[in-house]
Amino acid sequence: MSVDSTFVHKIWNDQELSKIINKDIPYPMLSDQGGKVGSIYGVYDEEGGVNTRGRFIIDPDGVVQAFEVLTPPVGRNVSEAIRQIKAFQLVRKTKGGEVTPSGWQPGKKTLKPGIGLVGNVWKEWNVSEAFDD
Amino acid sequence: MSENMNIGCSKPSASINEAEEANKIITKEYLKEDKKNMIKVGKPAPTFTAPAYHKGNFTNVNLEDYKGKWVLLCFYPGDFTFV
Known part of the structure; x- marks a missing residue:
């Protein structure tokens, strides 16, 4: 989920990501224009107008079990x-x-x-x- | 899980699910200025509905539809941001 529109998500998938993994991104690429969802989750950076690298594990009951937040330059460990x-x-x-x-x-x-x-x-x-x- | 969406020029935007009373209370807590209200582990995740691109389609995704499954929700600064 990022502040990009779904149109940009499509082009990113088509032009770059699908070439990295040789298929379409298998999960939904969510759009959060305005950062409403990021704000609730505490990862929206108002100064930059973007969501930082927040990662949340939500269990089958909808309970947050874990989260991690990184600043933009460092990628996650999948x-x-x-x-x-x-x-x-x-x-x-x-x-x-x-x-x-x-x-x-x-x-x-x-x-x-x-x-x-x-x-x-x-x-x-x-x-x-x-x-x- | 998700519903197909018509494509138009007006930008669809994500919204917090407000119909459910419990979610209203959860989200209100997190929006308080007090930083102590940061997301807490062991507490319900605020639910939301957001437009999405998924395998060739524009859809709407509601977090509540994922009850019963494990969800990995990832935020990132922007498409094409390298890492």
Whole structure:
């Protein structure tokens, strides 16, 4: 979602993005002319008249689970966004029975919160798991 | 999920969904001057309806139609902004 019109979105898709990924952008490219939606989400920069790089993960109940906001010159890490969605999905599936430690990736160890785990994370989890393999 | 839209010269613009009472309250909170009202995790996302370009069509997208799905909502400064 940006302050560009849907016409500009179409031309950006046709002239540039579709050439980068060899197909059309698969998701809707939303238009927020005037920045009304960006203002509500706290990412609209009134001085520049544009939305900054805000990224929100919204769960199936419509609840915001995570967000990240970057200034314009730095691009996002898509893998990290997907990792977070997978982690939130796991937590949701286990109804909070399992939680994902720092650096968790699918297949890596989760933790099961409970009285027995208090003060004992050091026995269950190694800091090396916080980093990429 | 989305509805097709007629193309005209008047610019369609996004709007916050105001029909739903709960969303009115959520959005009002976020529009207060007080910066403490920045979006909070664990709270409902303000819903909106926005015009969109999607695979060859101009459509209207309502966030409420995505209930039951995971949504990744991305804002960016502008088309053609390189990164």
